[in-house]
Amino acid sequence: MNNEVSVSITTGDNPKDAVIKGINNLGGISKFIEKDETVFIKINLTSITGFPSNVNFNTLIEIIKLCKTAGAKKVYIGSFPYENLSIKDVSDELGLKEFLEYYGGELVFLDNSDKLKISNEEKLKLQKDSFKEVEVQDFIIQYPKIILNIDKFICLNQVNVHPLFNIHLSLLNLFSCIPFKFRKIFAKENAEKDYIITDQYKKKLISRIFDIYDIKKPNLVINDLFHFMEGAGPFIYKDSKINPSKYIVCGNEAIATDYTTLKILGLNPEKNFLISHWIEKNIGILDLEKINLLGENLEEINLTFKQCKKRIEDIYVQKFNIKKGQICSGCFLQSYYLLNFLKTFLLKDLNYLPQCSYLFGANPLEPDSPNNIILYGDCAIKTTEKREFRTIEKEGRDIKTLFLKKAIMEKKNKRILEIPGCPPNIQDTLNRFLKYFKKNNLPTLNFYMKKLNKTKKTVEFDES
């Protein structure tokens, strides 16, 4: 294979035709895979919901078949799902293991969640055998050995809108080569003062994404936007839509493939946080304007689509008065998911709730009333410690007069729901909502949490 960076844009009547054409434009599958080689296909496998939160299985089947025709000895498929879900949960719910086996692939339980009934020692041994410890940003993460030792690595990425990075690019897909807990960004205790202003959360996240990308780079990258999700995305289906763009972008290099994908979607790649970071760090290494473009003419493609809302205040949630402070991308992202979840799934519950003030970020705006204040995130909690709404005045018997006279006394305001975390975790947030507003006021949330909390038990193995 020569070192030229090539990207192919193809279209067709179905994803199968488009992806075959795309790989053929790059020289055919045999240019990437040689006989008896092992292949790992990194897919999107985020949750137990339907398409497009996971990969398009029609495209995946075709790639497995192509690998097999090239003589691949083994075709492994895998990814780490979203927080609190194990690969076994997703596989059982979607019938994935057997499905992929039927087409000649093997779903890899990277989190070993298929081996639940083993002793603690065996668990630890298994953990050691399956992961390599890698240091990134003064932090030890565990990277699956199977991916490190594979002959050929393919990234099949389902393109969707993304609230922080506009588009779910292959770089984000590759980030889920590691378990969710290593993808989380936490501020250190006593975080620097300018943590928010300089958006250290986003910076750390981006550099971790690139650290993971650097550990093992894919040989073939496929950005599947044949059917991509636009609108609220990525888990909020009610306000989202499938955009049948019919395009698939394949390339032999991830950055170039993502760069071209952004261009197809009419976005300026240099304004994309991930690509701009890469350009900043790698001047002169890859001239992105000199990518060898194959297939459809990029200039003639004119795709339009609806992006995620950029401001949290624009997400309307009944009974929630949103009071923003200074925020970083951590609370932006989590609030985006949380508020969209509430507005989509809890229509009934919101009718039962009283009016609430949702305060997030450092020094948030004043709440509308001292009742039902939700303080979301460590910043909101800490920077409002001395605010007036923390106490309320109540008439009562004054201790100084030996309870003989009445007086106005200051008391701690108990109508405040504090949700700690930097940023807070969604499942924990929802459980706190249930506790504060009571189950009978949140029947739908109670129903969902019964299901969600159940799945948590199956991933505890990974945390061991």
Next chain:
Amino acid sequence: MSLNKIFKENWLKILDFNAKIKEKKDFDKSQIKVRIPVTPLEIDLSLLYKLVSHIYPDFVNDKQNVLDIIISNDQKKIEKSYLHLTYKNGNHYQVKKIDYNNGFLKDQNLNNLGEIFNKCQNNLREKEGITISGLRIYTEKAIDKINSLTSNINSVDLKTYLINLCHTFYNLINKNMLYIYPEPSFMIFLKQLVKFLNFIDSSKIFISIYELFPKFNSGILFTQENLHFLVLIRKSTSNFDIKLLDLEGFDYDFNTINQKTLLKKLLKKFKIKSIYHFNFQQFLYYLDDLIESDIPFEQGRFSFLLQKLLYAYKSYEINWYSYPRPIIYNFFIKFFSRLVGYNVNLKKLSYWAIPELIINVQNSILGLLNKIIIIITDFQSIKIDKSKKQESLKETLSNAYLIKTFNGKLKNIQLLNKSDVISENQNNSLKNIRNETSSRFGYISSVISIDKSLIKLIIQNFLLNQHRFNPFSNLITLRKFRNPLYFNLYPNRKIYLNLKMRTLLPILIDKFEF
């Protein structure tokens, strides 16, 4: 080429009756029976007149006179033409033959019916001094089809007739034999429906649905100012029967009589097992909302229609009545279920939140682009060792449907052949079916099999026998859902399916009345 004698005789009787009304003669109280045109259903002439006056203006058009043109099959020549004089309320009272020369339709494109309509309109205005509000063009083949449908209408049983009707209608629409201008909303609705069902012959769908209904014998009373009629529906193992009766002739004072007494009297008089009472106008409003909807329904429209239906259901003894009363409204049942922690007060049914919940759950499970296969089995049709269920799918499969959804709405339903689903050589487990069919039709996310007997039980216990206290039968029905012989699903979506009534009920039933 003209319509057959049986049809004509019946039609002339109707015209005669309607013409007398024009001459301000009163309704004939002798309750002469005719058939509803093109059907074997008998009806009192006066009731037919009233029903047409209520339905036609809203669902077809509210202006006078219609022109029928019969054209040759090559669509080049006019064979015959009739002008139907109608009242504004749509009742026909006279028919006139109109002669058009052969060249009248020359150079006319049947896809541009508006132009043909204007030409006919101008012509009739000049010749007859009459304006028309509608135009219907039939090919000779269409008349053939209608003739064969109605040739034995005096003797045919309703089930056979309805199967033939579905078949005829499917052909008329699918093979361009009938053109109507302006196209009434119900016609647009039916055409969209046929297209949506992927041109599955509607008679097949009718037979499938018919077979799913158990035996029943019920009546539906529709009332509205000056209109009180009863529809008797009876289904036996081999046949079913519908009768329409005008209650004007019976001496009931509908304004003063107590609902329960009225329904009880009708139940006894017509020897039926249950009776329901609806307001006819509200029923028509709902029907209007339904046929004004585009098919497939957008999620918003689906939510609106379901909300209306649930609202109507919860408004028991306000908007509708029944006798015997549904057992769920019994005070003691409500009291005891509340006592054991189940709040089943249907008056507080969460009509506004349930559709959203259904849409959200559907969206999360199916996603925005999805294909599933539903297999209907008929386990009782063969005697088979229960352990051999997987192989038995080969014998028990009755129908299989491929259902596609896109952006949250049903895109289409395709009837599959047995060979599309069942393989001769290998084990026909749902898992294998899912994997095999995925290579043929694209990724299939789930395969569901459900047995006819279970669907029958659900209809019987939860729809038709709502008034019976039959906890064991209900329990047996629910338990059958856990028996893979009757209900099976692959992949087994445990997280969604293991529902607990106690957590689900607070979502379905409101705390307060909104």
